[in-house]
Each structure stands twice: as C-alpha cells, then as structure tokens.
Amino acid sequence: MRIGIDARFVGPQGTGLGKYTEKLILNLTKIDSQNQYRIFLKKDNWDFLKLPKNFQKVQADIPWYSIAEQLKMPGIFRNENLDVLHVPHFNVPIFYRRKFIVTIHDLIHHDFKNDTATTHNPVMFKLKRLAYKKVIENAIYKSAKIITPSNFVKDEIAGKFSIDPTKIVVTYEAAEEEYFDKNSKFFFGTKTSQIQNSKLTEKNPFLLYVGNAYPHKNLEKLLEAFKILLSERNAEHTIYKIRDLNLVIVCSRDVFWQRLTEEIREKGLQNRVVTTGYLNSSDLRIIFKEADAYIFPSLAEGFGIPGLNAMASGLPVIASGIPTLKEIYGDAALYFDPQDAGDIAAKIVKLTGSPKLKADLVKKGKAQVKKYSWQKMASQTLKVYSSIV
Numbered sequence: 001m002r003i004g005i006d007a008r009f010v011g012p013q014g015t016g017l018g019k020y021t022e023k024l025i026l027n028l029t030k031i032d033s034q035n036q037y038r039i040f041l042k043k044d045n046w047d048f049l050k051l052p053k054n055f056q057k058v059q060a061d062i063p064w065y066s067i068a069e070q071l072k073m074p075g076i077f078r079n080e081n082l083d084v085l086h087v088p089h090f091n092v093p094i095f096y097r098r099k100f101i102v103t104i105h106d107l108i109h110h111d112f113k114n115d116t117a118t119t120h121n122p123v124m125f126k127l128k129r130l131a132y133k134k135v136i137e138n139a140i141y142k143s144a145k146i147i148t149p150s151n152f153v154k155d156e157i158a159g160k161f162s163i164d165p166t167k168i169v170v171t172y173e174a175a176e177e178e179y180f181d182k183n184s185k186f187f188f189g190t191k192t193s194q195i196q197n198s199k200l201t202e203k204n205p206f207l208l209y210v211g212n213a214y215p216h217k218n219l220e221k222l223l224e225a226f227k228i229l230l231s232e233r234n235a236e237h238t239i240y241k242i243r244d245l246n247l248v249i250v251c252s253r254d255v256f257w258q259r260l261t262e263e264i265r266e267k268g269l270q271n272r273v274v275t276t277g278y279l280n281s282s283d284l285r286i287i288f289k290e291a292d293a294y295i296f297p298s299l300a301e302g303f304g305i306p307g308l309n310a311m312a313s314g315l316p317v318i319a320s321g322i323p324t325l326k327e328i329y330g331d332a333a334l335y336f337d338p339q340d341a342g343d344i345a346a347k348i349v350k351l352t353g354s355p356k357l358k359a360d361l362v363k364k365g366k367a368q369v370k371k372y373s374w375q376k377m378a379s380q381t382l383k384v385y386s387s388i389v
Contacts (some may be wrong), residue, residue, distance in 0.1 A: 001035045001036070001083045001084065001093060001385060001386070001389050002031050002035070002037075002038065002078060002081060002082050002083050003035055003036070003037050003038070003073070003082065003085075003086065004037070004039075004040065004058075004082040004084070004085040004086065005021065005024070005025060005027060005037065005040065005047070005085075005086045005088070005097070005130070006021075006038055006040045006060070006073075006081055006085070006086070006087045006088060006089075007022075007039050007040055007041050007045070007088075008040060008041060008042050008060060008064060009021055009064070009088065009089065010022045010025070010041070010048055010049060010063070011044070011045045011048060011363070012048065012280070013038070014044075016105070016178070016305065017088060017089055017105070017276065019305065020088060020103070020105070020149075020173060021034075021088045021171070021376075023174075023176075023374040023377070023378075023379055024047045024050075024088070024374075024381060025037075025039060025049060025055070026049070026291065026374075026380045027049070027374050027375045027377070028113060028376035028380075028381070028382065029051060029052050029055060030375065030378075031375065031378060031379055031382065032054075032382055033052070033054060035054065035385075036054050036056070037055040037056065037081045037338045038053060038056055038058050038082065039051065039055055039056065039057050039058065039289065040058050040059075040060040040076065040077075040089075041057055041058070042059075042060065042061045042062075043059065043061045044149060044378035047072070058075060058076070058080060059250065060076050061286070062076070063090055064091060066236075069093060069097070069337055070092065070093050070094060070095065070135075070329070071093075072334065073093045073096070073148075074093045074095045074096040074097075075209070077093075077096055077098070078096070078098065079300060082098065082099075082220055083389045084100065084144070084385050084388060084389055085098065085099070085100040085101075086100070086101050086102075086103070086385070087101075087102050087103070087139070088102075088103045089103065089104075089105070089302070090102060090104055090132075090135060090136040090139045090140075091135060091139075092125065092135070092137045092138060092139040092142075092160075094134065094135060094263050095156070095220060097319075098127075099144050099170055099388060099389075100142075100143055100144065101143055101145040101146070101149070101384060101385070101388065102139045102140070102143045102146055102148060102152065103146075103147040103148070103149075104136075104140070104146055104147070104148055104157055104244045104302075105148070105149055105153070105155070105299060105303070106153055106301065106302030106324075107156050107157065107160065108216050108302075108323075109132055109136075109217070110136075110160065111300055119227055121379070122188075127259040131340055135164065136219045137161070138305075139161065140157065140161050141163070143171055143204075144388040145387070146163075146167055146168045146169070146260040146383060147169050147170075147171055147304070148168055148169070148170055148171075149169075149170070149171065149172060149173050149302050150170060150172070150302060150303055150324050150327055150328060151170055151305035152323045152324045152327055153302050153324070154168045154170050160287055169380070169384050171377045171380040171381055171384075172303070172328075172371075172376075173303050173372065173374070173377055174305075174308065174369075174370050174372035174373050174374045174376075174377065175305065175308035175309050175369050175372065176281070176305070176309055176310040176312075176375075177182075177204070177310065178281055178285060178308075179288060179313045180312045180369075181287065181308045204244050204245070204246050205246070205292040206238050206246035206247060206248045206290075206291055206292060206354075207245065207246070207247050207248070207291065207292060207293050207294070207295045207308070207318075207348065208248050208250070208288070208291035208293070208295065208305045208315070209222070209247070209248070209249050209250065209251075209294070209295055209296070209297070210250040210251075210253060210284065210287075210294075210309075211250075211275065211298075211306055211346035212251050212252060212254075212256065213249075213251045213252075213254075213256035213257050213260045214256055215256075216298060216299045216300045217281050217298050217299075218297040218298055218299045218320070218338050219249065219260055219297065220236035221338060221339070221341050221344065222247070222261055222295065222297040222344060223263055223267055223269060223273065223298055224245060224267075224341035225280065225297075225341040225342070225345040225348065226267075226272065226273065226345075227267050227268075227341075227372060228341055228342060228345040229345050229348060229349070230269070230272060231348065234308050237257065238255065240289045245272075245274065245292075245348075245352065246272050246273070246274060247269075247273045247274070247295075248273075248274045248275075248276065248291070249273065249274065249275045249286065250264060250275075250276050250277075250278075250279055250287065251275065251277070251278075252277065252278045252285065253277045253278065257275065257277070260275065261275060273312070276288075284309075285313070288310060288315060289313060289314075289315035291297050291310075291352055292315075292319070292352065293315055293316045293317070293318055293348075293352070293358070294306070294307060294310030294315045294316070295317075295318045295319075295342060295348070296317065296318070296319040296320060296325065296333075296341055297319075297336075297338050298320050298322065298325075298338065298364055299320065299321050299322065299323060299338055299339075300320065300322065300324075301324045302324065303324065303328060304319075304324060304325050304328045304329065307319055307328070307329055307333065308328070308329075308368075308369050308372065310365070311329075311362075311365030311366060311368055311369040312366070313330060314365075314366065315362070315365070315366065316334070316351060316357075316358045316359065316361035316362050317329065317334070318335075318336065318347055318348060318351055319333040319334065319335055320335070320336065320338035321335035321336060321337060321338065323337065329368060330364075330368055331364055332361060332364035332365040332367070332368035332369075333361065333365075334347055334351055334357070334361060335347075367381060
C-alpha cells in the first residue's frame with residue numbers, strides 16, 4: 001500500500017492534533033516496514049520527524065483551515081498516487097475524491113457555537129461556521145472510515161450525523177512516554193526563568209492545569225471555584241481551612257490567554273494563580289513532578305491526554321464528570337460537576353484534606369494509565385488502512 005498522512009500539525013509545541021499525528025507516525029515506523037508512506041509536512045516542521053526509508057516526506061506548505069488548503073492540497077495529495085489518505089482532523093479538502101479516512105477527535109465546534117469561542121467578528125464567525133459545517137460533513141460522509149479516540153465521540157458522531165456506527169473505529173490514545181520516568185528527580189534550582197519567576201519558587205502547594213484557554217476548557221468556572229476556596233479558607237468552617245494552595249495554568253499566550261489573565265485580575269487572584277505560557281516537555285515534567293494534583297475542568301473533550309500524563313507522573317487527578325473523561329479515567333479520578341463552582345471547590349477541599357484519598361487515586365491512576373498504548377493505537381490504525389484497500 002501507499003499510504004499518505006497529513007502531518008502539517010506535527011511540531012515542537014505538541015498541540016493535541018500534532019501530538020496524536022506524531023505518535024501515530026513514529027509508532028507506525030516501529031511496526032510497518034512493508035508499506036510505503038508519504039508524510040505531508042510544512043517547511044517549519046520538515047525536520048521534526050526522523051523517518052526510515054519507507055516513509056518519504058512531501059512538502060505541503062499550506063496553512064490549515066485556509067482556502068488554499070481546500071484548493072491546493074487535493075492536487076498535492078493526488079500527485080502521490082495514494083491507495084489511502086489519512087487526514088488526522090476534520091479538515092479534509094472537499095475536492096479530494098480519492099479514498100481517505102479521517103480522525104474526528106471531538107465535536108466541540110458543534111457543541112460550542114457562540115462567538116465567545118472565536119476571535120473573529122460576528123459576520124466572519126458565521127462564515128467560518130458555514131465552512132466548518134460543509135467541511136466536516138464532507139469528511140464524515142465521504143470518508144471510507146472514521147477514527148475516533150473514544151466511544152463517546154463515536155456515539156456522538158453516529159447520532160448527530162445519522163451514520164452507521166460500524167463505519168467508526170475507536171483507537172484510544174495514551175499518555176506521553178516521558179511522564180513515566182520514575183527515576184527523574186527535579187528540583188526548583190533546575191527551573192527555567194518562566195518557572196523561577198512564578199509563585200512556585202516559594203514552594204507553596206499548587207494545583208496544575210495544562211492545555212489551552214478556549215471557552216470549553218471552562219477555566220472561568222475553575223477561577224470561580226478558586227475564589228470560593230480563598231474566601232472560605234479564612235472562615236470558621238474547618239473543612240475550608242486548607243493549605244496556602246496556588247493554581248498554575250500552563251497555556252499558550254494567545255488571545256484566549258489574554259482573556260484569562262483579565263479574568264484573573266478581575267477576581268483578584270493575581271497572587272494565587274500563575275500563568276506560565278507555553279512550556280516545553282522538559283519543563284512540563286518538572287511541574288508535573290512538583291504539583292500536588294492535576295485539575296481538568298473541561299466541558300468537552302475527545303480523549304484527555306493531560307490527565308493520563310498526570311497519572312503517569314504520580315499525580316492525583318480531579319476532573320470534570322463529563323462522559324469522555326469518565327470513560328478514559330474510570331475510577332482513577334475524583335469527579336466534579338463542571339458547571340458548579342461550589343462543587344469544584346468542595347472536591348478540591350476533599351482531595352487536599354485526605355492523604356488517603358490522594359494515595360488511592362495515585363495508585364489507581366498508575367494502573368489506569370497502563371491500559372493505553374500509542375503502539376496499540378498505531379497497530380489498530382494500520383488495520384483500518386488495510387481494511388479499506
């Protein structure tokens with residue numbers, strides 16, 4: 001087979017889409033030396049992947065979600081005479097008519113339709129919505145197979161688009177290998193300047209969140225919960241007399257980060273909430289090792305890699321009780337109602353006040369994270385390629 005994989009999302013900053021594509025390709029190199037691959041890359045990520053001889057790079061320096069993507073990428077794909085193309089996101093060019101499979105990670109764009117989820121003006125936002133609808137419908141209805149990272153997303157796609165569930169294959173993702181490093185020891189003297197300049201230098205206990213600051217990540221509600229904690233901790237109620245807890249948010253410095261920092265200032269949380277901006281994997285490993293717990297308040301997810309990374313690092317996880325996270329984390333997390341700031345605060349108190357609960361979640365987390373494997377995901381994906389050629 002000659003298999004094409006659109007890898008334009010792959011890169012050093014390791015976004016969710018890029019990380020999935022990177023892990024897929026690297027693990028395919030370990031298990032498949034027979035088939036021929038064409039890996040489509042941009043100029044800025046051309047050297048990111050080191051590949052064997054049966055994996056040939058093809059330059060496709062076309063921006064994502066652009067008109068050029070729709071008009072130029074079909075020709076670039078066709079030139080490689082592929083037996084099957086794998087696009088690891090919904091943005092399959094509508095004019096590509098040959099056989100392809102698509103990975104749909106979630107339907108968050110379907111579920112979050114208001115203009116708070118965009119930086120565009122209302123007219124442009126509506127045009128983008130129309131384009132999104134056309135592109136994702138093409139991807140779902142014209143694809144030979146659909147891959148999803150969870151059964152929840154599979155059921156959601158089958159229901160909302162009225163398609164046969166047998167067309168959809170679930171391939172679970174996994175934690176990133178570097179977080180399993182049990183022998184690494186990290187000390188505050190090794191931190192980068194971003195970490196050194198934060199409240200972490202005071203060695204106060206802290207909760208950790210890693211991800212973007214998009215509206216569906218629900219960080220505003222998390223800040224409300226933290227406001228409740230800080231107001232109640234000085235009250236007479238013993239349950240709220242927790243330690244001097246901080247919150248560390250690791251996210252890219254974009255327009256959504258700017259909105260988040262404004263919200264932090266408005267709530268008067270500047271001295272208790274730290275935003276670090278993007279951190280590389282080495283710095284993330286430091287923070288994961290030093291945090292007291294990982295908190296994941298999201299309203300919608302397709303899988304939930306950050307929580308698994310936390311479990312691999314030996315962190316207890318407090319998570320939103322949405323179906324996807326319950327499917328992936330099982331009984332290895334303490335869940336809260338993501339719409340209820342009071343419940344989020346109460347679960348933080350419950351965890352921080354109980355060493356036994358923390359130890360139990362750490363033990364369960366280490367067992368849960370071993371259920372997932374990138375190599376298994378790649379093997380299942382290879383079977384999908386073979387099944388349609």
